[in-house]
Amino acid sequence: MLLYLHIPFCHRVCPYCSFYKHTPGDTSIGAFTDALLEEARGRIAALGEKPRTLYLGGGTPSMLSPTHLRKLFGGLGEILDLHSLDEVTLEANPATFDVAKARLFRDLGVTRVSLGIQSFTPHVLQTLGREHDPAQAAEAVKVLREAGMPVVNIDLMFSIPGLSNDDWRQTLETAISLKPDHISAYNLTYEEDTAFFEGLQRGDMDADEDRDATQFFLANDLLGAAGYEHYETSNYSQPGFRSSHNRGYWRGEDYLGLGPSAVSTLGGVRTQNLADTAGYVRMIGTLGNAIVESESLDLEQRRLERIALMLRTEEGVPLSLVDGGAVSRLLEQGFAEIRGDALVLTREGSPLVDPIAAELA
Numbered sequence: 001m002l003l004y005l006h007i008p009f010c011h012r013v014c015p016y017c018s019f020y021k022h023t024p025g026d027t028s029i030g031a032f033t034d035a036l037l038e039e040a041r042g043r044i045a046a047l048g049e050k051p052r053t054l055y056l057g058g059g060t061p062s063m064l065s066p067t068h069l070r071k072l073f074g075g076l077g078e079i080l081d082l083h084s085l086d087e088v089t090l091e092a093n094p095a096t097f098d099v100a101k102a103r104l105f106r107d108l109g110v111t112r113v114s115l116g117i118q119s120f121t122p123h124v125l126q127t128l129g130r131e132h133d134p135a136q137a138a139e140a141v142k143v144l145r146e147a148g149m150p151v152v153n154i155d156l157m158f159s160i161p162g163l164s165n166d167d168w169r170q171t172l173e174t175a176i177s178l179k180p181d182h183i184s185a186y187n188l189t190y191e192e193d194t195a196f197f198e199g200l201q202r203g204d205m206d207a208d209e210d211r212d213a214t215q216f217f218l219a220n221d222l223l224g225a226a227g228y229e230h231y232e233t234s235n236y237s238q239p240g241f242r243s244s245h246n247r248g249y250w251r252g253e254d255y256l257g258l259g260p261s262a263v264s265t266l267g268g269v270r271t272q273n274l275a276d277t278a279g280y281v282r283m284i285g286t287l288g289n290a291i292v293e294s295e296s297l298d299l300e301q302r303r304l305e306r307i308a309l310m311l312r313t314e315e316g317v318p319l320s321l322v323d324g325g326a327v328s329r330l331l332e333q334g335f336a337e338i339r340g341d342a343l344v345l346t347r348e349g350s351p352l353v354d355p356i357a358a359e360l361a
Contacts, residue, residue: 001266002248003044003051003080005036006259007061008277011096014129015199016157018191020261020275021059027277029068035284037075039258042288047266050080051256053245055089060116062092066104073108082109087151087244089114094140095131102147112151112243113144114184120174121167124160134174141178151241153182158215160188161205168215169222176226181241185219186234187212187351216351233312233353250309252302260290268302270295308357316344322360330356 009029010021044050054076064072073082082088089112090105097105105113119125120134132140144152154175158168175183190197190207199205220230228236232250235243249255257264261275273290274280283290297305303321310317319327319341327343330336335349335356349356 001047001049001051002245002253002255003054004255004257004262005040005054005056005061006257006262007056007058007064008260009058009063010060011063011093011131012129015195016128016188016191018194019057019059022277028281029064030071031281032277033068033072033075035281036072036259037079039284039289040076040079043256043258044079047256050084052085053087053089053248054082054085055087055245057089057091059091060093060096061090062096062101062105062113066101069104069108077109085111087112089153089243089245091116092140093131094137097140097143099143099146102143102149106147106149110149112153113149114153114155115140115144115180116155117175118155118157119160119163119167120171121163124163124167124171127160127162128157138174138178141180151182152180153184153243154178154180156183156185156219157188158185158219159208159212163215165214165218168218172219172222176222181238182243183223183228183236184234185216185223185236187216213351217347220347220350229314230350231314233350247313250313252306252309265297268297270297304361307360308354311343311345311357311360312353314344316342317360318342326360330359 006020008021009024009027011023013021013023076082088110090110091114093116115137117132117137118128118130120137122134125133141152141154156171156175190200190205196205200207223236224230228238230236231242232246235246237243254266255264256266257273260273260277260280263270263272271291272293274283274292280290307317307321316339319338322343327336330343330349331338334346335352336343336345338344345353345356
């Protein structure tokens with residue numbers, strides 16, 4: 001089982017992000033932390049199973065104060081043995097920590113920090129509404145290394161309006177020069193309920209499939225030449241540094257999500273918590289959980305999800321899950337190949353993973 005904690009707080013709301021998040025405002029972060037720990041105690045005890053990984057996402061978990069971080073990790077340490085976990089990941093914004101706080105991350109048991117850098121190009125950072133500049137981003141990687149963080153990931157984004165191929169090359173080369181253990185390179189998607197989606201609807205922004213493909217292949221080529229293994233559509237790792245937590249998602253492992261808006265899938269049942277922090281705290285205080293939606297996944301739903309997730313990986317999707325006619329068409333087009341008993345996307349098929357998954361469904 002995987003364990004995910006959603007920390008919804010951000011200093012500012014990025015215009016492309018569709019995850020549940022908000023500025024702290026009048027929210028008591030102490031009360032939120034208490035509620036999160038209470039939910040963790042109750043739900044983990046009820047399951048009778050300990051997680052093998054822990055991932056703190058958001059939002060911006062790294063903006064929690066040292067006091068709240070100590071309280072959160074101290075409470076988690078009473079519920080489970082943090083040192084026995086395969087991986088403990090903390091998402092971080094480069095503008096939210098210094099050397100002392102990075103050392104605290106490590107002391108508390110964090111083994112992997114995922115830095116939301118997105119770009120090393122100033123005008124692109126401005127478009128994305130990021131707080132940091134390129135120098136701060138580069139310094140954040142060095143600070144984590146100085147603090148002894150075992151694994152550092154850099155999140156990058158491409159196909160952003162105004163991002164030229166030269167800009168993207170420069171960002172990739174800068175990222176490579178910092179020698180992170182892992183790089184995630186995501187194609188911008190326009191999600192509903194975001195400022196970017198509204199801009200797309202107005203015609204202020206654009207989506208361009210040719211740009212998507214060109215910049216995808218540029219990342220694939222540069223990162224591959226630098227020794228990074230392309231093991232999932234958007235993820236590249238130096239040997240031995242693949243994300244254990246994320247690989248669990250792609251393989252269909254059960255996961256428990258805690259915090260406002262968090263989703264869990266356990267034993268074929270999917271639940272979601274209330275997407276309202278104040279309401280979440282109240283529900284935990286009165287009911288012990290904040291579940292507002294629940295759905296039992298049937299075999300067909302689970303098959304479709306396995307196709308969509310496993311097709312993204314270098315292992316591919318088992319042939320037993322997919323239609324033979326669709327497989328033949330993909331082989332003829334050169335978008336996929338058969339390796340053993342699995343269908344694996346080729347270089348040409350990788351950037352088309354979503355439409356191909358829909359065709360296989």
